[in-house]
Amino acid sequence: MTSSDRASAMDVDDLPPALSAMWRVCRLGYQHEPGLLVFAFVMTLLAALPDALLALWLKLLADGVLSDDRGAVLLATAGLALSVTVTWFLRTVTTRLTRRFRDRVTIVLEAHVAQLQASVATIAHHERRDYLDRLAVLRNQVFVLDHMYMSLFSTCGWILRLVVTVGLLVSIHPLLALLVVFAVPTVLSSTWRPGVEREAEERNAPHSRLADHLFGVATTAAAGKEVRVTGIGRDLVAGRRRAWEQWYGPIAATRWVSAGWHGAAWAVFAAAYVGAVALVATRLQGSVGDVLLILAAGARLSAYIGATVGEIGFLRGIWMDGSRRLVWLERYAAASVADADLPVPERLSEGIRLEQVSFAYPGTDRLVLNGIDLELPAGRVVAVVGENGAGKSTLVKLLGKLYEPTSGRILLDGQPLGRMPADDWRARVAGAFQDFFRFELRADHSVGLGDLPRLDDRSAVTAAVGRAGADDVVDRLEHGLATQLGPTWPDGVEVSFGQWQKLALARGFMRDSPLLLVLDEPTAALDAETEHALFERFAAAARDGTGGRITVLVSHRFSTVRMADLIVVLDGSRLVEVGSHDELLARGGQYAELYRIQAAAYG
Ligand SMILES: Nc1ncnc2c1ncn2[C@@H]1O[C@H](COP(=O)(O)OP(=O)(O)O)[C@@H](O)[C@H]1O
Numbered sequence: 001m002t003s004s005d006r007a008s009a010m011d012v013d014d015l016p017p018a019l020s021a022m023w024r025v026c027r028l029g030y031q032h033e034p035g036l037l038v039f040a041f042v043m044t045l046l047a048a049l050p051d052a053l054l055a056l057w058l059k060l061l062a063d064g065v066l067s068d069d070r071g072a073v074l075l076a077t078a079g080l081a082l083s084v085t086v087t088w089f090l091r092t093v094t095t096r097l098t099r100r101f102r103d104r105v106t107i108v109l110e111a112h113v114a115q116l117q118a119s120v121a122t123i124a125h126h127e128r129r130d131y132l133d134r135l136a137v138l139r140n141q142v143f144v145l146d147h148m149y150m151s152l153f154s155t156c157g158w159i160l161r162l163v164v165t166v167g168l169l170v171s172i173h174p175l176l177a178l179l180v181v182f183a184v185p186t187v188l189s190s191t192w193r194p195g196v197e198r199e200a201e202e203r204n205a206p207h208s209r210l211a212d213h214l215f216g217v218a219t220t221a222a223a224g225k226e227v228r229v230t231g232i233g234r235d236l237v238a239g240r241r242r243a244w245e246q247w248y249g250p251i252a253a254t255r256w257v258s259a260g261w262h263g264a265a266w267a268v269f270a271a272a273y274v275g276a277v278a279l280v281a282t283r284l285q286g287s288v289g290d291v292l293l294i295l296a297a298g299a300r301l302s303a304y305i306g307a308t309v310g311e312i313g314f315l316r317g318i319w320m321d322g323s324r325r326l327v328w329l330e331r332y333a334a335a336s337v338a339d340a341d342l343p344v345p346e347r348l349s350e351g352i353r354l355e356q357v358s359f360a361y362p363g364t365d366r367l368v369l370n371g372i373d374l375e376l377p378a379g380r381v382v383a384v385v386g387e388n389g390a391g392k393s394t395l396v397k398l399l400g401k402l403y404e405p406t407s408g409r410i411l412l413d414g415q416p417l418g419r420m421p422a423d424d425w426r427a428r429v430a431g432a433f434q435d436f437f438r439f440e441l442r443a444d445h446s447v448g449l450g451d452l453p454r455l456d457d458r459s460a461v462t463a464a465v466g467r468a469g470a471d472d473v474v475d476r477l478e479h480g481l482a483t484q485l486g487p488t489w490p491d492g493v494e495v496s497f498g499q500w501q502k503l504a505l506a507r508g509f510m511r512d513s514p515l516l517l518v519l520d521e522p523t524a525a526l527d528a529e530t531e532h533a534l535f536e537r538f539a540a541a542a543r544d545g546t547g548g549r550i551t552v553l554v555s556h557r558f559s560t561v562r563m564a565d566l567i568v569v570l571d572g573s574r575l576v577e578v579g580s581h582d583e584l585l586a587r588g589g590q591y592a593e594l595y596r597i598q599a600a601a602y603g
Pocket residue numbers: 127361364368386387388389390391392393394395
């Protein structure tokens with residue numbers, strides 16, 4: 001079983017069990033803040049006691065007054081006074097403590113989630129709809145995950161109060177313990193509710209994502225121009241409204257139904273409470289103190305059960321769920337990096353071989369690459385051509401180990417790439433992609449990111465800018481490499497698409513000695529001559545480079561493609577031709593045809 005099989009085998013339905021997941025999050029908190037965690041927990045329990053004992057003091061007071069027992073009255077008065085003041089004091093201290101603990105642990109959890117997401121070896125989780133929904137929920141939940149500790153502590157506090165209160169009730173008559181039984185329906189409905197509501201939310205998440213997306217399109221600067229030119233603004237607003245209604249309708253209905261059941265459950269308890277008070281007052285001939293106790297304790301019982309159940313409901317609805325997703329992500333990240341037992345070679349002497357490589361994007365069945373057998377010789381420049389959608393970019397992503405092949409394997413000098421750590425391999429891969437990202441940082445950092453350890457190495461950045469032919473872009477920036485990119489930042493400037501592309505290219509050239517350099521149409525926005533000149537330079541550098549570097553370039557321009565040592569023609573997921581420019585022309589196949597058409601168009 002390869003690591004990708006295992007990662008994809010972890011499907012959306014098998015979230016880990018809630019209790020063990022919560023336990024995991026507790027341990028995480030304990031690892032980082034052991035002292036604060038224990039202290040806050042003990043204080044929460046202590047704070048629960050005086051409150052629960054209030055009913056006892058009331059009973060003692062009443063019975064003491066009626067039987068003229070000064071000792072009892074004094075004791076009860078002191079107890080009452082203490083209850084009130086100590087409760088207040090403990091609550092204040094506990095709140096401060098838990099706040100502090102939470103603040104510290106929040107940052108730990110956020111960093112943990114971000115780190116986990118970044119450490120997933122492939123990017124499949126960014127493109128699978130079911131994973132996206134799950135991650136979106138987790139991203140929102142991580143901000144409340146820290147509340148889990150408080151919630152857990154106070155649940156324990158409420159349970160302690162409950163136990164004391166039931167003890168007091170039983171001391172009058174064992175039958176009164178039955179009150180707890182009548183509270184069971186409220187417990188059931190409270191635990192059932194959040195799950196049902198959450199499920200409705202998750203089921204309708206695509207509508208909510210659509211609504212968010214449309215809102216983004218309607219309001220962000222990037223889309224602004226086209227929104228105005230096409231005049232779709234009004235449709236966007238209406239579409240967003242519709243998506244929101246489709247999201248909200250079923251959720252509101254679910255909430256009404258669950259609220260109805262909940263109300264009914266509380267009615268059952270209320271009836272039992274009234275019955276119990278009447279029972280003590282009439283049938284059991286209790287003292288005035290007993291009646292007071294059941295009035296106070298019974299009323300508290302309902303409040304305590306309500307609070308316990310509410311707290312457990314929260315725990316279950318959000319935090320248990322959040323911790324399960326967190327543990328799921330931990331396992332998913334771990335599974336995706338498993339099985340890496342081979343080192344990445346220092347240099348390539350033979351090259352990269354693809355054996356019967358087939359690939360379908362996760363969550364889909366269509367093979368985007370089908371049975372590809374291909375040899376990429378060390379130290380050579382390989383061009384990949386083919387129509388849009390032929391699978392060129394996908395091939396590049398597989399080489400970069402952004403995905404694992406669905407079947408077949410990729411070998412580096414005969415060793416399977418699948419068994420090498422993705423991070424180590426990617427540290428040896430450089431290049432630029434068709435769908436590059438605009439890192440709105442200072443220009444030097446935006447480029448320097450391409451080789452993180454040398455982020456601040458000005459000469460390395462300058463060299464990369466030179467290799468990418470991006471000097472003109474930097475020259476035109478007001479403060480050169482020190483210019484902030486992105487108009488929404490203070491002193492930030494916007495640059496054109498072509499300029500962003502050149503900066504992305506420079507970022508791709510930061511690494512000095514990659515084993516694999518991929519250039520997936522990174523220069524589509526440049527004119528043919530600039531592209532040609534650039535590629536001429538790369539190709540020359542690649543050929544006399546040491547280490548057996550392989551350069552893979554994807555381009556539509558034959559002026560560029562023809563310089564490659566080897567040209568690979570893809571057509572509808574299959575490899576149809578491989579050879580040098582001259583060989584392929586002589587063969588008179590698909591390449592020759594495409595070349596002829598383009599030559600005629602430009603000729
Ligand atoms: N993330 C994705 N999920 C599902 N299908 C995809 C994804 N990316 C690309 N595809 C599909 O895979 C096929 C090959 O895409 P791609 O490799 O980008 O082609 P090319 O780079 O040759 O234009 C296309 O049909 C495309 O729709």
